[in-house]
Amino acid sequence: xxxxxQTPKHLITATGQRVTLRCSPRSGDLSVYWYQxxxxxxxxxxIQYYNGEERAKGNILERFSAQQFPDLHSxxxxxxxELGDSALYFCASSLPPAEQFFGPGTRLTVL
Amino acid sequence: AQSVTQLDSQVPVxxxxxxxxxxxxxxxxxxxxxxxxQYPNQGLQLLLKYLSGSTLVESINGFEAEFNKSQTSxxxxxxxxxxxxxxxxxxxxxxxGGSEKLVFGKGTKLTVNP
Numbered sequence: 001x002x003x004x005x006q007t008p009k010h011l012i013t014a015t016g017q018r019v020t021l022r023c024s025p026r027s028g029d030l031s032v033y034w035y036q037x038x039x040x041x042x043x044x045x046x047i048q049y050y051n052g053e054e055r056a057k058g059n060i061l062e063r064f065s066a067q068q069f070p071d072l073h074s075x076x077x078x079x080x081x082e083l084g085d086s087a088l089y090f091c092a093s094s095l096p097p098a099e100q101f102f103g104p105g106t107r108l109t110v111l
Numbered sequence: 112a113q114s115v116t117q118l119d120s121q122v123p124v125x126x127x128x129x130x131x132x133x134x135x136x137x138x139x140x141x142x143x144x145x146x147x148x149q150y151p152n153q154g155l156q157l158l159l160k161y162l163s164g165s166t167l168v169e170s171i172n173g174f175e176a177e178f179n180k181s182q183t184s185x186x187x188x189x190x191x192x193x194x195x196x197x198x199x200x201x202x203x204x205x206x207x208g209g210s211e212k213l214v215f216g217k218g219t220k221l222t223v224n225p
Contacts, residue, residue, distance in 0.1 A: 002154065031211065043201065043215040056210035090154060096211045097162075099145060102155040 003027065004103035006091050012109045018079040021106045025072055025093030031055070032074040033100060034066055038087040049074055050096070081110045113138040113204050117216035125224050126194055132187040132219045134176075134202030141207040144185040146176055149199045149218075158200070161185065197223045 003026035013019055025032050034046040036059075045058035049068035060066075063081075068074045078085060086109050092100040118133040136142060146158040159170040166178040176187045185202060199220045203213040 002156070033212065035213075042217045043213075045212040045214070048210065048212055056212050058212055092155075092213075094211065097143070097205075097207070099157050099160050100211070100213060101157065102147075104154040 002101040002103065004091060004093050004101050006089075006103035006106050008106060009104065010107050010109070012111065013081060014111055015081055015083060017081050017110075018077065019081065019108065021076040021078070021089055021091075021108075023074045023076070023091030023093075023103060025074070025091075026101055029093035029095050029101075030072065031094050031096050031100075032068055032072070033092040033094075034060075034074070034076050035090045035092065035102075036087045037090060037105070041087075043090075046076070078108070083110050086110045113142065113206060113214045115202050115204050115214055115216035117200075117202055117219050119219050120217065121220045121222070123222045123224060124192055127191045129190050130188065130192050130196075130221065132200050132202075132221065134185045134187065134216060136183050136185065136202070136204045138183075138204060138206060140209065142204045143207060144176075144178060145203045145205075145213070146174070146185070146187050147201045147203060147215075149201065151198070155201065158187075192221070192223045194223050194225060197221060 005024045030051045046060040048056040066076045088105045090105045091103045094100040114137045116135045144161040147155040161178045169175045202216040
């Protein structure tokens with residue numbers, strides 16, 4: 001158990017819908033990272049927050065947004081969903097510059 | 112920008128045989144290097160890391176990796192594998208002093224056969 005929690009574990013929704021993925025970091029970690037894992041793209045970095053502020057942005061679509069709240073949990077919002085958004089979404093946390101610890105992931109299926 | 116190449120997408124081996132999973136990286140600045148393991152239907156677990164110091168790093172379950180700066184490599188080795196080592200292994204890099212985002216290789220699926 002990494003200490004990083006993610007909810008929900010599975011999410012099935014339809015094209016055009018909007019979903020919210022939630023992540024709670026390990027106690028003491030200030031940074032939260034979001035990654036997408038798909039068969040064709042592999043593991044891709046989406047976005048990083050550090051103590052409530054956006055710190056780095058990767059290959060995140062404009063339809064996707066994230067935030068980190070004062071209690072340091074984070075949410076990833078995915079809107080206008082397309083079939084190609086089906087993937088595993090991982091959250092990780094760290095106290096930079098140390099290693100990142102990953103949550104169990106949320107498997108999103110868009111039908 | 113950094114990149115990571117894992118040269119083998121699949122590596123089948125027999126139990127108790129040695130194995131090497133290859134990883135090469137590209138970066139114009141100094142890096143930190145990691146190996147993560149993903150068991151079926153699970154998240155990523157940190158296997159070992161190179162941050163500084165000794166170029167040979169070891170995990171608690173018998174894996175080791177050696178950072179070779181001149182060859183820009185960080186190959187993962189185990190002298191004798193077990194069935195339970197069957198998993199996907201990801202090499203990852205992040206830059207020192209920059210964004211802490213991890214750049215991953217495409218993964219190597221290790222299958223240990225009896």
